[in-house]
Amino acid sequence: MRVGIVGGGQLARMLALAARPLGIDVTVLEPTPSPPAASVATVIAAPFDDPAGLAQLADTCDVITVELEAVPVASLQWLNQHRPVHPSPQFVAVTQDRLIEKEALRDAGIVTAPFGPDTPLPAVVKTRFGGYDGRGQQRATTIDELTAAINALPDPIVEGIVTFHRELSIIAAADAKGELRYWPVATNEHRHGILHMSTPRLDDPRQHEAEALARRIIETHHIVGVMCIELFDTDGGLVANEMAPRVHNSGHWTIDGSTTSQFEQHIRAICALPLGDSDLRQPCATINVIGAEPPLDELLAIDGVHVHRYEKPARPSRKLGHVTVTAPNDWLLNERVQRVVTVISPP
Amino acid sequence: MRVGIVGGGQLARMLALAARPLGIDVTVLEPTPSPPAASVATVIAAPFDDPAGLAQLADTCDVITVELEAVPVASLQWLNQHRPVHPSPQFVAVTQDRLIEKEALRDAGIVTAPFGPDTPLPAVVKTRFGGYDGRGQQRATTIDELTAAINALPDPIVEGIVTFHRELSIIAAADAKGELRYWPVATNEHRHGILHMSTPRLDDPRQHEAEALARRIIETHHIVGVMCIELFDTDGGLVANEMAPRVHNSGHWTIDGSTTSQFEQHIRAICALPLGDSDLRQPCATINVIGAEPPLDELLAIDGVHVHRYEKPARPSRKLGHVTVTAPNDWLLNERVQRVVTVISPP
Numbered sequence: 001m002r003v004g005i006v007g008g009g010q011l012a013r014m015l016a017l018a019a020r021p022l023g024i025d026v027t028v029l030e031p032t033p034s035p036p037a038a039s040v041a042t043v044i045a046a047p048f049d050d051p052a053g054l055a056q057l058a059d060t061c062d063v064i065t066v067e068l069e070a071v072p073v074a075s076l077q078w079l080n081q082h083r084p085v086h087p088s089p090q091f092v093a094v095t096q097d098r099l100i101e102k103e104a105l106r107d108a109g110i111v112t113a114p115f116g117p118d119t120p121l122p123a124v125v126k127t128r129f130g131g132y133d134g135r136g137q138q139r140a141t142t143i144d145e146l147t148a149a150i151n152a153l154p155d156p157i158v159e160g161i162v163t164f165h166r167e168l169s170i171i172a173a174a175d176a177k178g179e180l181r182y183w184p185v186a187t188n189e190h191r192h193g194i195l196h197m198s199t200p201r202l203d204d205p206r207q208h209e210a211e212a213l214a215r216r217i218i219e220t221h222h223i224v225g226v227m228c229i230e231l232f233d234t235d236g237g238l239v240a241n242e243m244a245p246r247v248h249n250s251g252h253w254t255i256d257g258s259t260t261s262q263f264e265q266h267i268r269a270i271c272a273l274p275l276g277d278s279d280l281r282q283p284c285a286t287i288n289v290i291g292a293e294p295p296l297d298e299l300l301a302i303d304g305v306h307v308h309r310y311e312k313p314a315r316p317s318r319k320l321g322h323v324t325v326t327a328p329n330d331w332l333l334n335e336r337v338q339r340v341v342t343v344i345s346p347p
Numbered sequence: 348m349r350v351g352i353v354g355g356g357q358l359a360r361m362l363a364l365a366a367r368p369l370g371i372d373v374t375v376l377e378p379t380p381s382p383p384a385a386s387v388a389t390v391i392a393a394p395f396d397d398p399a400g401l402a403q404l405a406d407t408c409d410v411i412t413v414e415l416e417a418v419p420v421a422s423l424q425w426l427n428q429h430r431p432v433h434p435s436p437q438f439v440a441v442t443q444d445r446l447i448e449k450e451a452l453r454d455a456g457i458v459t460a461p462f463g464p465d466t467p468l469p470a471v472v473k474t475r476f477g478g479y480d481g482r483g484q485q486r487a488t489t490i491d492e493l494t495a496a497i498n499a500l501p502d503p504i505v506e507g508i509v510t511f512h513r514e515l516s517i518i519a520a521a522d523a524k525g526e527l528r529y530w531p532v533a534t535n536e537h538r539h540g541i542l543h544m545s546t547p548r549l550d551d552p553r554q555h556e557a558e559a560l561a562r563r564i565i566e567t568h569h570i571v572g573v574m575c576i577e578l579f580d581t582d583g584g585l586v587a588n589e590m591a592p593r594v595h596n597s598g599h600w601t602i603d604g605s606t607t608s609q610f611e612q613h614i615r616a617i618c619a620l621p622l623g624d625s626d627l628r629q630p631c632a633t634i635n636v637i638g639a640e641p642p643l644d645e646l647l648a649i650d651g652v653h654v655h656r657y658e659k660p661a662r663p664s665r666k667l668g669h670v671t672v673t674a675p676n677d678w679l680l681n682e683r684v685q686r687v688v689t690v691i692s693p694p
Contacts, residue, residue, distance in 0.1 A: 020386060021656060022643065022654055023656035025386070040387060272644075273643060276647065277650050296620060300620050304606055307368060308368045311370050
């Protein structure tokens with residue numbers, strides 16, 4: 001069995017590392033030289049819309065998936081004529097476009113931030129396509145600022161500001177038979193628009209509500225594999241921010257903190273293997289390594305630390321790895337997390 | 348940083364899988380085509396005593412280790428002139444020879460089975476060199492049988508029979524500064540002379556005694572890295588059976604059941620990185636897959652199952668993989684283990 005992945009970044013790397021012990025091979029299609037997945041997967045070095053590259057992926061793999069949503073839908077549609085593609089090209093298309101995505105959420109009965117022409121100010125103007133980690137976004141509090149932002153950004157969408165207590169995310173998995181698994185929701189903290197830390201909690205008060213939202217999306221869009229919904233916890237309940245049709249940064253804790261990681265679960269789901277336990281084995285948290293590599297020996301000197309480097313060249317604002325901290329109790333977890341944060345981002 | 352491993356079997360494979368997230372590369376020296384480590388490490392395809400292969404290993408790696416003790420000591424000595432080799436060639440030599448090994452244990456004040464010419468009958472005649480998984484052994488209850496066995500086996504050593512309640516093993520790690528870590532001891536069950544199942548236990552009554560024995564060996568032989576002592580639990584205390592200068596089958600549970608696996612710990616130790624927690628996170632047990640591949644979907648349908656395939660061609664009595672079962676309590680663990688055993692060895 002060989003899984004083909006469009007994209008060879010850190011998510012493909014961790015998918016390949018999870019597939020290996022199951023005896024499942026991985027090939028990635030990736031134009032960038034020496035991508036993070038290169039050391040653990042076969043690489044087809046070609047752009048995502050290269051006919052020869054796509055043909056090679058379809059010829060050599062039994063099932064195809066993606067590690068990012070910014071993939072030409074036409075490529076996925078072509079692949080899907082030859083091999084099963086999970087998630088479906090249609091669902092990937094939905095998540096590529098902030099407008100279509102918000103409409104899809106609303107159509108599934110899920111509350112989103114207000115959007116469109118009638119959005120009250122202050123608001124955020126975003127680009128419909130592309131843009132991640134807070135890039136391609138401008139805040140507007142006056143009509144003039146709004147007009148300027150709309151003119152500055154390609155394909156703008158105006159979104160209302162949501163007042164929330166915290167950001168959280170639910171990661172769920174589904175197989176082709178409709179079997180569903182949900183991990184405990186994680187609370188996410190951002191710094192400069194980039195995910196800094198994710199902390200799952202057992203029996204989070206929003207767990208059942210978040211699961212119901214994920215189920216609606218999975219069932220409406222017939223999703224097979226792992227998906228994520230980022231949510232705002234507000235006085236009026238959960239408000240959906242965005243969806244990812246794939247494994248997600250806020251679920252990296254599952255490698256060390258759950259019986260089945262989101263990566264192994266995705267491989268199981270798309271290979272028609274039974275889904276595994278999506279429990280929380282111990283208190284844990286994941287902290288991202290961004291922009292610069294911290295000293296490995298200082299990280300490993302902290303108890304309960306699991307280091308995951310992506311082997312990417314360092315660059316400002318770039319995710320270079322993550323550290324998951326596990327601990328027998330919340331008090332120790334907090335103490336260890338503080339030490340890890342100090343090593344990663346010295347004061 | 349690149350680690351060189353003499354041997355490219357499943358232990359090298361799991362060492363490489365543990366090294367990858369730390370950003371550490373692995374090269375293996377292995378004459379067999381397509382060894383288990385091939386999909387996750389660079390392979391130098393050459394015999395263990397091939398001068399060009401050894402030179403390439405020394406040239407390209409920062410530190411050298413072994414995944415088996417049946418390695419020419421001269422090769423390790425040569426490598427050690429160019430790079431640090433852990434464990435030391437001297438200690439590997441000790442574990443290659445059952446006679447020297449028993450003398451080393453006795454010299455460290457550790458009780459072994461009686462051995463040598465005065466061993467009372469019944470006894471077991473073993474070959475001093477090579478032999479594993481019960482191969483190269485004959486039991487003798489009469490003088491005639493003993494004589495026949497001694498004549499039949501090359502380099503025979505006679506060992507007394509030890510009456511024991513159970514077999515167990517201690518796995519320990521040491522770094523170059525003398526820091527030591529011990530995992531909880533595991534109880535081992537064999538079938539047809541091959542390890543069938545290992546079950547670690549928190550607060551095993553023999554834990555402290557086993558740790559003391561491991562410490563004596565580590566300190567006497569200045570071991571850096573992971574090592575294992577197989578022990579018999581007898582009325583008179585622990586009796587040492589044999590030692591392994593490396594990660595060990597009875598420690599595979601540490602991948603899924605401990606904060607730091609024996610594989611990551613060995614990599615940390617030989618790369619002069621701090622050692623990690625050697626705790627038992629949850630009740631767990633490892634069952635070996637021997638001779639034939641069980642149906643993957645049936646295994647994965649059992650909760651708490653972690654499948655580790657070695658991607659070796661199936662052959663009778665060959666270890667093809669292992670399954671570690673984790674569970675929130677001993678009752679559930681036992682129930683899951685029974686189901687796994689039924690799938691692996693149908694009644």
